[in-house]
Amino acid sequence: DWLFTTPLLLLDIGLLAGASQRDIGALVGLDAFMIVTGLAATLMKITVARYAFWTISTIAMVFLLYYLVAVFGDAVSDADEDTQSTSNALRNIILVTWAIYPVAWLVGTEGLALTGLYGETLLFMVLDLVAKIGFG
Numbered sequence: 001d002w003l004f005t006t007p008l009l010l011l012d013i014g015l016l017a018g019a020s021q022r023d024i025g026a027l028v029g030l031d032a033f034m035i036v037t038g039l040a041a042t043l044m045k046i047t048v049a050r051y052a053f054w055t056i057s058t059i060a061m062v063f064l065l066y067y068l069v070a071v072f073g074d075a076v077s078d079a080d081e082d083t084q085s086t087s088n089a090l091r092n093i094i095l096v097t098w099a100i101y102p103v104a105w106l107v108g109t110e111g112l113a114l115t116g117l118y119g120e121t122l123l124f125m126v127l128d129l130v131a132k133i134g135f136g
Contacts, residue, residue, distance in 0.1 A: 002035050009094065009135055013068070017076035017087050027067055034060035038102075042110050050110070058102040065095055090135055097131035 007028040014024035034057050041053035068091060076087045104127060105111050108120035115123070 003032060005132055006031050006035065009132070010068075012135075013087060013090050013094070014072060014075075016083065016090070017072040018079060019072050019075040023067075023071050023075065027064060027071070030060055030064045030067065034064060038105070041105070054102065054105060054111070061098060061102060065098065068094060093131065093135050097127055097134075100127055 010027050037053050038057035041050050044050040104123045107114040109117050
């Protein structure tokens with residue numbers, strides 16, 4: 001579902017910020033790349049490949065979050081105070097929650113297995129609730 005829900009979140013915040021279609025499209029494309037490489041990390045059977053794809057996905061996420069702050073932040077700077085405040089609050093929800101996802105994967109059953117399946121599932125469920133429903 002992340003391939004559908006996260007681009008919608010980015011589209012929403014991009015439209016609110018008044019970002020250009022090019023900037024929104026670039027961010028959504030980077031998001032899709034991040035999700036597909038994260039999925040590849042989960043599906044790989046070879047350990048080195050798993051961590052390689054996890055690393056690629058995490059690097060894409062860092063670029064995505066930077067782009068979100070820099071480009072969308074610049075776009076919203078000309079908006080009224082209420083729009084800026086709402087955009088910044090939504091951006092911060094994305095920044096905090098999305099930064100936890102790769103850590104959750106790493107400590108979960110697909111990564112280092114430092115937590116069991118129930119703990120991992122609970123963590124992802126809470127993250128999804130905050131990241132998606134909290135954003136909405």
